[in-house]
Each structure stands twice: as structure tokens, then as C-alpha cells.
Amino acid sequence: MLTEPPICITMKITVPINKVEEAGPLIEAGADEFYCGVYRSDWFSTGGLPNVKPISRASLKSFDDLGRVVRTADKHRIPVYLALNAGYMFANTYSLVKEDLENALNSGVSGFIVSDVSLIKEIRRKCPDKRIILSTLGNCFNVETVSFFNDLGVDRVVLPRDLSLRELERLYNELKRKNLDVTLEFFVRNLVCRNVNGFCRYHAILPQYKSRLLMNRIARRLIHALTALSPYLFAKYLTFLRKRIDSSPLKRTCLLPYRAVFTSRSDNSGETINPFLIGEPYEQICAACGIFYFKKFGIEYLKINGRWLPTETKISDVKFIAALRDLLRGQPASFDEFFSRAQEIHHKTYGVGCLPAECHYPCFVKKRMEAGANGA
Numbered sequence: 486m487l488t489e490p491p492i493c494i495t496m497k498i499t500v501p502i503n504k505v506e507e508a509g510p511l512i513e514a515g516a517d518e519f520y521c522g523v524y525r526s527d528w529f530s531t532g533g534l535p536n537v538k539p540i541s542r543a544s545l546k547s548f549d550d551l552g553r554v555v556r557t558a559d560k561h562r563i564p565v566y567l568a569l570n571a572g573y574m575f576a577n578t579y580s581l582v583k584e585d586l587e588n589a590l591n592s593g594v595s596g597f598i599v600s601d602v603s604l605i606k607e608i609r610r611k612c613p614d615k616r617i618i619l620s621t622l623g624n625c626f627n628v629e630t631v632s633f634f635n636d637l638g639v640d641r642v643v644l645p646r647d648l649s650l651r652e653l654e655r656l657y658n659e660l661k662r663k664n665l666d667v668t669l670e671f672f673v674r675n676l677v678c679r680n681v682n683g684f685c686r687y688h689a690i691l692p693q694y695k696s697r698l699l700m701n702r703i704a705r706r707l708i709h710a711l712t713a714l715s716p717y718l719f720a721k722y723l724t725f726l727r728k729r730i731d732s733s734p735l736k737r738t739c740l741l742p743y744r745a746v747f748t749s750r751s752d753n754s755g756e757t758i759n760p761f762l763i764g765e766p767y768e769q770i771c772a773a774c775g776i777f778y779f780k781k782f783g784i785e786y787l788k789i790n791g792r793w794l795p796t797e798t799k800i801s802d803v804k805f806i807a808a809l810r811d812l813l814r815g816q817p818a819s820f821d822e823f824f825s826r827a828q829e830i831h832h833k834t835y836g837v838g839c840l841p842a843e844c845h846y847p848c849f850v851k852k853r854m855e856a857g858a859n860g861a
Contacts, residue, residue, distance in 0.1 A: 515807035564595035570620035670786035
């Protein structure tokens with residue numbers, strides 16, 4: 486069993502931003518840090534892209550906009566990081582990379598989110614005073630990889646979302662044993678896909694079919710309604726519902742139509758949940774309840790995914806995670822108490838129940854199903 490964590494919560498919430506006007510409301514909601522991309526149409530004439538979400542709807546429109554966001558954030562002492570986190574950079578893109586670096590520095594950013602080794606070295610050489618965050622695409626699954634990137638000059642590591650709770654605990658203990666002073670960050674909202682995005686070259690490349698988007702919205706509303714009526718029965722018959730929609734090509738949000746199964750994140754026992762099709766209509770996979778254990782594992786930053794999401798959704802996500810963090814400060818007696826209160830907070834924040842199919846941790850899903858079976 487996982488040991489109970491000490492209740493000393495200082496975790497910060499790092500939030501995506503793609504519009505200047507979002508900065509104020511997100512700060513008011515509780516954001517501690519911003520990260521963003523900047524759109525440039527000339528990137529698409531080269532052999533590479535600056536980050537894994539270069540599309541305009543997921544980015545600020547210009548470096549002037551970035552400067553305005555930084556000035557707003559500076560008034561509240563909130564850092565802003567620019568994502569240049571493509572897995573690798575082609576040789577003919579480096580002139581544009583250097584331009585972006587220069588423009589970002591002139592805008593006053595606090596640092597950069599990067600995964601390409603050569604770009605990490607370039608940033609460390611050009612601006613050694615700026616912080617470098619290793620993107621989750623850097624695939625730090627063990628202490629040796631963390632140590633490698635730390636030697637290159639990385640200050641913080643966004644851990645792969647696929648690490649189990651037990652693996653996070655072991656990694657943190659190894660970091661302490663080797664006396665590695667590296668800040669850790671982990672995703673808590675809108676994980677979108679359960680696979681290892683650092684190993685996927687289709688990461689964040691989604692077909693823009695209006696019919697697919699409409700079907701996803703309809704599917705989500707149906708799922709919410711069914712869950713509200715009977716969470717346990719919905720989870721029990723989830724496989725049947727999936728089979729009915731798996732055959733539709735409009736339903737997929739990924740270019741790779743394959744199935745996968747993952748194991749328990751509570752004790753690595755091999756417990757599995759139902760297989761799923763990539764891009765299943767659950768676009769808000771959530772690991773928020775894991776924060777009960779994250780402080781024990783040295784995770785200081787809670788990352789909300791979704792640069793492309795509406796401002797209202799981002800605000801709700803920030804408020805939800807901030808409320809869970811405040812709940813921990815109240816020192817709940819156990820995870821069960823925290824888990825129960827977290828469900829109440831989710832319903833109050835979003836107006837719907839927490840969906841079993843969207844939970845990142847099978848061990849938490851099992852608790853939901855057991856509660857439903859007992860009539861809770």
C-alpha cells in the first residue's frame with residue numbers, strides 16, 4: 486500500500502493560455518504560472534515545427550501578445566513560459582528557432598519548455614539565466630534520464646503521465662538518494678489520451694472534422710446524462726457502448742486506430758480496465774485525485790493541459806484544482822475522505838458527476854464502481 490503523505494501543500498498550478506484577455510481571469514481563478522505557444526505561419530514552410538501544438542487556435546497570435554501577457558502576469562509575480570517543445574528540430578528550422586528565442590527574451594518570458602537536446606544547449610548558451618522545463622516529450626521514466634537532462638541545464642521536469650503512483654514514489658526516493666535537486670511537474674487535467682505521447686509522432690495532430698467534433702459533443706452529453714442517472718451501471722456497460730461507436734471513422738480523434746490496455750497504477754499488480762480506442766470521446770481524462778499523493782512524491786507543479794480549450798473551461802479547471810489543494814490543507818483523515826469530497830467539488834465546479842471512464846487511475850475507478858454497487 487502507498488504510504489500516507491504529509492500534509493504540507495505548496496503545490497502550484499501551471500495553466501495554458503492562448504489569448505491575452507485570459508490572463509486576468511485565470512489569475513483571479515488561482516493560476517500560479519502560465520505556459521503558451523506563439524503562432525507563426527512561416528513555420529509550416531520548414532521541415533519542422535516549434536512545438537507540438539503549433540496551430541493558431543492553441544497559440545497566442547504574436548510575440549506582441551506574449552509581451553502583453555507577460556506584463557499582466559508580472560504585476561502578480563506570475564512567471565510565463567514559452568513552449569518550444571517539439572520532440573526534435575530540423576536543421577533548416579534553427580534560424581526561425583533563434584528568432585523565436587530572441588523575440589521571447591524581448592517579451593520578458595521566464596523560461597522555456599523544451600524537449601530537443603540541441604535546443605536545450607542553445608538556450609543554456611544564449612540565456613543561462615532563464616529556466617528550462619523539460620517537456621513530457623522528454624520521456625523521463627527513471628532517475629538516470631532525469632540526471633542526464635539536469636546535467637544539460639534543465640531545472641524542472643514534466644514527468645510522463647504514464648508513471649504509476651508507485652513509480653512516482655520510487656523515482657522521487659531515487660532522486661533524494663542521489664541528491665538531485667530537480668523540480669517535478671505532473672499533469673492533472675485534460676490528458677486527452679492515455680498513451681505515452683513522448684513516443685507518438687502523431688501527438689496533438691487531430692483531424693479537424695466538424696462532424697467528428699459534433700459527435701464528440703453529443704457523446705459527452707450522453708455520457709454525462711447516463712452517469713448522473715447511474716454511475717455504476719454506466720461503468721459496467723461501458724464496453725457495450727463503445728462497441729456501438731467504435732466502427733465510426735468520424736469518432737476517432739487520432740490517426741492511429743489501434744487498441745491498448747494499461748495496468749493498475751496503484752500497485753502494478755496487472756489489474757486492467759477495458760481496452761479503449763485511441764481518441765475515445767473522453768477528452769478530459771483527469772488525474773486530479775492523485776494530488777493527495779503527489780506531494781509525497783515531490784511534485785511541486787500541477788499542470789493543466791489544453792491550450793486550445795475555451796477560457797471558461799480553463800477557469801473551471803483552475804478553480805477545481807485549487808479547491809482540491811485547499812482541501813488537502815484542511816488535512817483530510819484519509820484518501821477515502823479526500824476522494825469523497827473531491828467528487829462533491831467536481832459536481833459543484835462542473836455541474837456534472839465525475840466520469841469513471843475519464844479517470845486516469847484504475848484504482849480510483851474501482852473505488853467508484855464499488856461505491857456505486859453499494860448504493861453510495
